[in-house]
Amino acid sequence: MSQSTMSATKGTVTIVGAGIVGLATGIELQRAGHKVQIIDKEGIGAGASKGNAGHFATEQVFPLADPAMLPKLPGMLIDPLGPFRIQPRYFVKAAPWFMRFLVNMLPSKRAHNAQAIKRLNEQSIEALIALTEFCGCSEFVTLNGSLLVFEGTPIEVVTNEYEHYLGAGVKVRMLTGNEVRQLEPSLSDNISHGLYFTHVGHTKDPYQLCQAIANKFIALGGEILTEELTSIENEYSDCSGSSISGDSKVTMRLQTGEKLTSDKLLIASGAWSKPLVKQLGYSVPLESERGYHLMMPQISSLTRPVASYNRKFIITPMSEGTRLAGTVEFGGLQAPLVNARADCLFPHGKALLPELFAGANVADGERWMGFRPSLPDSLPILGGSPNHANVFFSFGHQHLGLTWSGITAKLVSQAMSGLPTDMDISDYRIDRFG
Structure with a gap:
């Protein structure tokens, strides 16, 4: 898709996580016509995306x-x-995961x-x-x-x-x-x-690969903020289980106190995703x-x-x-x-x-x-929230974050754009753990 095609935006998307998974998904969402910003507390590719094999x-x-x-x-x-x-010292805390x-x-x-x-x-x-x-x-x-x-x-x-x-x-x-x-x-x-x-x-060089993808993302009009997102607010914090309409905005708050709103939210913050999805009512192992x-x-x-x-x-x-x-x-x-x-x-x-x-x-x-x-089954969490129409997930890629970055970006972008996904992603849904 050309850059001119992307001028008719489908709405705004905030991605939490500037690792390879978040960056790749940001590119795919821009290609699909969304206006995208990425938030990461440490910056581009600073975590596992930098030091993997x-x-x-x-x-x-x-x-x-x-x-x-x-x-x-x-x-x-x-x-x-x-x-x-x-x-x-960590064995007791990890015991439920190991079960x-x-x-x-x-x-x-x-x-x-x-x-x-x-x-x-x-x-x-x-x-x-x-x-x-x-x-x-x-x-x-x-x-x-x-x-x-x-x-x-x-x-x-x-x-x-x-x-x-x-x-x-x-x-x-x-x-x-x-x-x-x-x-x-x-x-x-x-x-x-x-x-x-x-x-x-x-x-x-996996870190330079992240930098190159980020440079393209920015060149296409994307924004990357080095900030920490601490809460997902209003309707999203009460975990009522009711579906939120597609017209609703997602309201978030940064550690600085600043509020952000976006049409859609993607949580792609790797090992730090657990407390964010917990605010939405999901307890993931x-x-x-x-x-x-x-x-x-x-x-x-x-x-x-x-x-x-x-x-x-x-x-x-x-x-x-x-x-x-x-x-x-x-x-x-x-x-x-x-x-x-x-x-x-x-x-x-x-x-x-x-x-x-x-x-x-x-x-x-x-x-x-x-x-x-x-995650205990070695599968990532991909796709939308069953209870929140405008919230999506892409995390838990275990040892294969670099390997799966391109394909999961494509699949999640399709889901967020309301399109059929190239493969069935129900095995990767967030509520599979009960």
Whole structure:
């Protein structure tokens, strides 16, 4: 749609959240003819959108609620540097989330959730390409696949993993260690096998990708406010359950006390969405998975992301260095970054890229921690509020916010514009938890 086409606005929209999800949806809403402003307390791409692994992870079709985790749960409380960690002081608070998580391990629920993940994944790369082409930043999308590597893992285990992905419809090839090194010669000789996901991509800088999308958004007339929205007022705060007419305005208040009104509201504030939707009467089981990275300044020769089956982390080549990312920690939104959880990624990176990091030190790296908004079924919340005609949601994208940003932006924009969505989004509705 041309810029001139957008002059006949369909109304005003306020988006809460300037991460990749909110920014992408802002672009799609502008293209659909809406006048859009985005509010974020920290600014453009400042949260998980800045520090993620940069991986368009369409091979990740399996929900996190996996029965194979059950025997490992006790160790998660013991090992402070394990790949999946629950801070002991936070365990009681997180217990209700984990009870729902366990329920989603049931075979019927797991199969249902996997299909809902897969539907989004199948259209995500195409949507990202279309989004970045429109925004003039296609250079931030590299479609060169990704690798999952194994170090001395029994061939039976490797084959089982390969067949598991293949059976789920993921495009994958099984490689020997030598074939892995033909693709990426800098990888360690200790790698015995690999899975090559051929229809996967990555970005060289997720933060700059956000900035590029934001620049296009502003060029199209959008406004970005670095403010904190604290309340959704008048009719929306009484949680009466009655539907509000399409002519009603949404009234909001910022932390400064300033009031804003808008025809429609989209809550896309990631891990911080829970208190806002609670004002609308929804109690969603949203938890924050605290993800870490160590950004090393060394520029690797890798041409694609490399994940380790044994070490449970991922390496992504980026324009400013090499990002070592991974680990999941449940500890809430207030606890500070734990330096050791970022630093523990360094020996793993050195083991897989021995020459690159031969003279490096962990102190050379930049530590980061961000909050992944996760729900027990590994699905996002998308679409409209059943009780408020002008309020919509797009949050809870867990590990796949970057991957799903383009497709969920398209779907939510269609819903907010009163159009049929390209796929059924009822599996992602906000009231699915009862």
